[in-house]
Amino acid sequence: MTGSAVPPSFRLAYVPGVTPAKWVRIWNERLPGIPLNLIAVSAAEASDMLRGRGADAGFVRLPIDRTDLSAIPLYTETTVVVVPKDHLVAAVDEVATEDLADDVVLHPLDDTLDWERLPGRPAIERPATTADAIELVAAGAGLLVVPQSLARLHHRKDLTYRPVTDAPQSRVALSWPEEATTDLVEDFIGIVRGRTVNSSRGRTPAAAQPKSQRSEAGGARRKPAAGKPTGKSARGGSGGPKGGKRGKPRRRS
Incomplete structure (x- = not known):
């Protein structure tokens, strides 16, 4: 996908009662170059907004007409x-x-x-x-x-x-136009589903690579220092200095 094809922003609709702040924060951390714009919409108008491409994705309340909309149920409210x-x-x-x-x-x-x-x-x-x-x-x-x-x-x-113990419950879902499942929509799906940076469509920030390198370097630092036991038997000849040997304490008669 070329850079010119990437839209300048991601538009996220949400119905009353849904708080998208957590997912917006993660988006801003992972994709700081692509602004996420929030659009408040009523529950009754959310489906039409998505069909009319007024938003790239949205948090809606089920049930909705899913003829041309995809939806991932997220949670059920009390x-x-x-x-x-x-x-x-x-x-x-x-x-x-x-x-x-x-x-x-x-x-x-x-x-x-x-x-x-x-x-x-x-x-x-x-x-x-x-x-x-x-x-x-x-x-x-x-x-x-x-x-x-x-x-x-x-x-x-x-x-x-x-x-109210026996009342119907409301389910909240993430929905988007089925024919407009863009890379950015996939990125947001990954965030909502809790995917890590490394598992989200391979969009690993450059900052993630040094972390892996640091991990490997850290493994080298875990080698035992000179003069300390290496796990070999203390009776194995040319080990460390004699003062470093430790045996079981002798019982007193």
Whole structure:
């Protein structure tokens, strides 16, 4: 691949709740000459952005239409219910959906959970976004069930959250256009999968080679110094000086 064909930057989209900082840091260490640009996108718009080549890859929430997109599932989030701190739920460690049956449970239009049956009582109107729903929870208008990362993202001092044991869970994946699996996409896949520098498509920085050389040089320094035992028997004739011999201590009679 010629240098002129390498794009000037790598565009990485990410949905709310995903924190790509760790992977961005590793990218900057390994590929300092290629800037990584972050693009915040809603969960509903992430797939269309990738298909339209608005980003080279992106962190999305599954399920997505994978007709022309590749995806590597990365992790599954705990689902929690967000409640006011004085709510009864705040007094327990976890709840089941049936425990929310008497409460109004908000269902925002950008909800990412794949519900078969919504918990609790429905609100009169669905909030437009998760952020709007959080404001309604703080106002005492209902509760909200979301992936834990979204509860943390919209943290408020007057709210808390607890795990919901039987709620659907949200899976986060790395996705990219199937027909645009470039070298840079492969590099980022390697970073996300935890590949080392030496195993990531052979793109070993120049700084890695001296380390190997230093390792070999270090092996030479581990040779025993003059005058010290070399592992041969002390009775083998011309070894070190006699003062260097060590035997078992004699028992006193």
